Amino acid sequence: MDLIYVLAFVGLLLLWFYKWATAKHNEFVDRGLPFEKPLILVGNNLDILMGKCSFQKLQTDFYARTRQHKLVGFFNFSTPMIQVNDPEIIKKITVKDFEHFPNHQPFFTTTERLINDMLSLMKDQKWKHMRNTLTPVFTAAKMRTMFGLMNESFAECMEHLENQGTASKSGEGFELEMKEVFNRLSNDLIATTAFGLKVSSYKTPNNEFFKIGQSVAFFRGKAMFKFMLSSTMPQIFKLLGFSIFDTDKTEYFTRLVVDAMKQRAEKNIVRPDMIQLLMEAKKESTEKWTDDELVAQCFIFFFAAFENNASFICTTVYELLQNPDIQQRLYEEAKETQESLKGEPLNYDAVMKMKYMDMVVSESLRKWALAAATDRVCSKDYTLRDDDGTVQFEFKKGDRINIPIIGLQWDDRYFPQPQKFDPERFSDENKDNLVPYTYLPFGVGPRNCIGNRYALMQAKAMIYNLLLKYRVERSPKTVNDLMSDSRGFQLTPKSGYWVHLVPR
Structure with a gap:
């Protein structure tokens, strides 16, 4: 009899779990x-x-299967999302009627320190005030000043490559896995430009800052499981005592930034990095930001830039080795830029003047969007109407919106031969012909990526330095199809980004 009761209880428990887990599966049937x-x-x-x-591939394939629908249902784990495939509707949601969709969805359901104070997770007026506070930090003028800090990191990266070449003892060049190299570069650049630290990740490979960077670029293994649990079953996530980030890591960041601010204020130290700019922004802002709120902006900067900026360089170099004619033309522009500097180090203005470089990286971001999608949350009911006033759809408060960036950018209706790497799409003659709201590499509207200038200048400068010294060729280990060979939430091939570098 006891066994019958146990089995009945387990059966009821499983039934309850099934009903709970599938409760939203009819969301789109009903609507x-x-x-x-x-x-x-x-x-x-x-x-x-x-x-x-x-x-990226999942989003591309799903979009390709459903692009005939302006709106389509997509289930992100157990969360139903309304995917918007139409550029005009994207414009309405992200710009024209932004007040109905002002926030990103909360990917993390946690109360742990720093996370909910990050700009990307802030909401409504608090987000608006922080965005206004941070905007002066990322102006062209501030990037121009910050660029001087980057040159030392680029030089150390190039020295590392030279040492690799010397160790290979081959005049015909050497093989290299790029992701490791450029993750270390990204780490060093973030350390110096955001935190005022000199790290040298090539000379001290196991430095604490790099290990933390690897841990926060977390969509792997146990960290992926925790992320999924936080998204689908936040109560169980909390019950088990899990956290998205290790407490030691967040405490390290907090001490690092707060101590630096205190020391600089006491000793009147001025340095053109993000900590300094945040200190200045705090003084000029009418908001009384706490230390944690300011530290959180440094943390999201690290979290967003560590992996993405390295991947940005890798995907661009991958296309250059696939397209030697494009590589040659870009090398010639880099050489012209070097000559125009007359022995002076590379600077922000020189980088921004390289037109073909801009075309190349723009096409790289088109083909290999680092953010496969972006999102919004409906904050108040919204009636979507077409041009003649006919109701197309009723959005409800709480609806989550998915905008398939990479799907749009691989759509042959907007980008003919989308798998072809063609920088000419972004020439002065052609770029004005792009359909608005189909090219969204840094998001769209007021919620777009605030750090886009930083990412662009870092990638352009590194590619400039690389091409001046090396010709990039295929290695026997270079993957043939980057999209099919990548796995997980990061655009990284299973075997790595292998190339063959030949000294010029």
Whole structure:
């Protein structure tokens, strides 16, 4: 009899769990939207979790299958999202009627220190005030000043490559896995430009700052599991005592920034980095920002830039080795820029004047969007109407919106031969012909990426330095299809970004 009761209890428990886990699976049936049937807990993300594809490929394939619909249902784990495939509707949601969709969705359900104070997770007026506070930090004038700090890191990276070449003892060049190299560069650049630290990750490979960088670029293994649990079952996540980031890491960042601010204020130290700019912004702002709120902006800067900026350089170099004619033309422009400097170090203005460089990196961001999608949350009910006033859809407060950046950028209706790497799409003659709201590498509207200038100048400057010294060629280990070979939430091939560098 006891066994019967136990089995009955377990059966009821499983039934309750199934009903809870599938409670939202009819969301789009009830609202008349097309969708693909979700799986329990994982939604439409199974192939990512099974290690079969990257999030970029999942988003690209889903968009390709559903692009005939302006709106379509997508299940991000157990969360139903309304995917917007139409550029005009994207414009309405992100710009024209922004007040109805002012916030990003909360990817993390946690109260741990720093996370909810990061700009990307702030909401409504608090976000607006912090955005206004930070905007002066990322102006062209501030980037111009900050660029001087970067040159030393670029020089150390090039010295590391030279040492690799010397060790290979081959005049015909050497093989290199780029991601490791450029993650270290990204780490050193963030350390110096944001935190005022001299790290030298090539000379001290196991430095604490680099280890923390690897830990916060977290969509792998146990960290991916914690992220999924936080998104799908926040109560269990909390019950188990999990945290998104190790407490030691956040405490380290907090001490680092707060101590630096205190020391600079006491000793009147001025340095053109992010800590200094935040100190100045705090003084000029009418808001009384806490230390944690300011530290959180440094933290999201690290969190967003460490992996993405390295991947940006890698994907661009990958295309250059695939397209030697484009590489040659870019090298010639870099050489002309070097000659125009007349022995002076590279500077922000010289980088920004390289037109073909801008075309190349723009096409790289088009083909290999580092953020496969962006999102919004509906904050108040919104009626979507077409041009003649006919109701197209009723958005409800709390609806989560998915904007498939990479899907749009691989759509042959907007970018003919989308798998072809063609910088000419972004020439002065052609770029004005792009359909608005189909090219969104840094997001769109008031919620776009505030650090886009930083990412662009870092990638352009490193590619400039690399091409002046080396010709980039295929290695036997270079993947043939980057999209098919990448896995998980990062656009990184399983075997790495292998290249063959030949000294010029």
